[in-house]
Amino acid sequence: MQKPNSHNPSHPLPAGAERLDVFMARANAQYYATHPLLSDFVTAPELSQVFGELLGAWAVAVWQSMGSPTRLILAEAGPGRGTLMADALRLITRLVPAMAHAIDVHLVETSPLMRAAQAQALQPYCTPLWHSHLETLPNAPLILFANEFLDALPIRQFVCSPITGWQERYVHNGAFIYHPCPAPTLPDGRKFEDDTVVEVCEPALHCAQFLAHRFTHTPGAALFLDYGHFSSLTGDSLQALRHTKPTNPLKTVGEADLTAHVDFTAFAARARHAGASVYGAVTQGAFLRTLGLLERTEQLAASANATMASKLRTAAHRLAAPEQMGHLFKVLALTSPTLPPPPGFIKGSAA
Numbered sequence: 001m002q003k004p005n006s007h008n009p010s011h012p013l014p015a016g017a018e019r020l021d022v023f024m025a026r027a028n029a030q031y032y033a034t035h036p037l038l039s040d041f042v043t044a045p046e047l048s049q050v051f052g053e054l055l056g057a058w059a060v061a062v063w064q065s066m067g068s069p070t071r072l073i074l075a076e077a078g079p080g081r082g083t084l085m086a087d088a089l090r091l092i093t094r095l096v097p098a099m100a101h102a103i104d105v106h107l108v109e110t111s112p113l114m115r116a117a118q119a120q121a122l123q124p125y126c127t128p129l130w131h132s133h134l135e136t137l138p139n140a141p142l143i144l145f146a147n148e149f150l151d152a153l154p155i156r157q158f159v160c161s162p163i164t165g166w167q168e169r170y171v172h173n174g175a176f177i178y179h180p181c182p183a184p185t186l187p188d189g190r191k192f193e194d195d196t197v198v199e200v201c202e203p204a205l206h207c208a209q210f211l212a213h214r215f216t217h218t219p220g221a222a223l224f225l226d227y228g229h230f231s232s233l234t235g236d237s238l239q240a241l242r243h244t245k246p247t248n249p250l251k252t253v254g255e256a257d258l259t260a261h262v263d264f265t266a267f268a269a270r271a272r273h274a275g276a277s278v279y280g281a282v283t284q285g286a287f288l289r290t291l292g293l294l295e296r297t298e299q300l301a302a303s304a305n306a307t308m309a310s311k312l313r314t315a316a317h318r319l320a321a322p323e324q325m326g327h328l329f330k331v332l333a334l335t336s337p338t339l340p341p342p343p344g345f346i347k348g349s350a351a
């Protein structure tokens with residue numbers, strides 16, 4: 001780890017220095033507003049239509065467990081090109097017309113480029129309403145998808161040594177500098193070792209608390225799929241992709257997609273403390289196989305030509321295999337405490 005270059009707390013930080021989360025938020029806002037859609041990475045919905053269909057089937061089961069309300073907010077945070085929602089709506093419209101009639105689609109998205117793509121993808125099914133924040137979603141029964149949403153939320157980073165005590169990372173002239181600070185805390189109460197980087201994603205923790213509070217008085221469920229860990233691990237997970245290749249996250253502001261591994265342990269603890277039922281995190285591979293990934297893939301492959309059948313099977317392998325996305329990606333659900341366990345989580349997987 002880079003040796004801290006600490007600043008005396010009685011002296012101001014250098015002009016232009018930004019706390020890491022401020023820097024990350026600014027860089028990503030610029031990147032998503034100016035770059036071709038998903039040009040540096042491929043998300044699960046883009047790999048196979050089966051991914052969105054399985055999440056649509058998941059939503060059907062949850063809606064039925066709510067008592068099949070006649071109005072439902074079906075929302076997605078970070079909806080990319082709109083592919084996941086389109087695949088989910090296609091299945092719902094075909095199999096459960098009553099649910100399709102009940103749905104109002106809402107998307108949490110700030111990028112004008114992304115909003116235009118989402119409108120086009122969803123045109124056959126609905127005219128969505130957009131939001132810049134989860135908090136403005138209407139107060140009605142809610143099912144929320146969030147695939148690779150939490151990983152892009154800005155993080156703070158802290159490090160402690162016996163010599164310097166706790167310091168927080170700031171960005172200045174393309175490099176980290178360090179400034180003394182109070183010790184960080186996480187809602188799961190874990191203890192931190194010296195000389196390791198501790199990451200805190202305050203927007204993710206706020207998201208967990210907001211949804212949990214909402215679900216205590218209004219029926220709801222939220223499904224999060226992202227790469228991260230469900231453990232007491234600490235360490236530096238900040239990374240950047242530019243032209244599909246790793247790059248220095250501090251050097252190419254607005255030219256690379258900045259992400260960090262999701263701390264599902266902290267996220268689950270905050271949601272549980274705020275009143276939600278929490279299920280998982282389980283691996284994406286186990287979750288998708290439980291929902292029928294392989295069976296649906298083979299059903300589609302049986303009526304496809306050889307080339308398409310091969311693509312479908314390759315995509316399923318990439319989504320679920322342990323050495324691909326199957327173990328790196330985790331899945332966690334938050335629900336109202338009055339709802340039964342949602343599909344895809346084995347018995348006893350409630351956190």
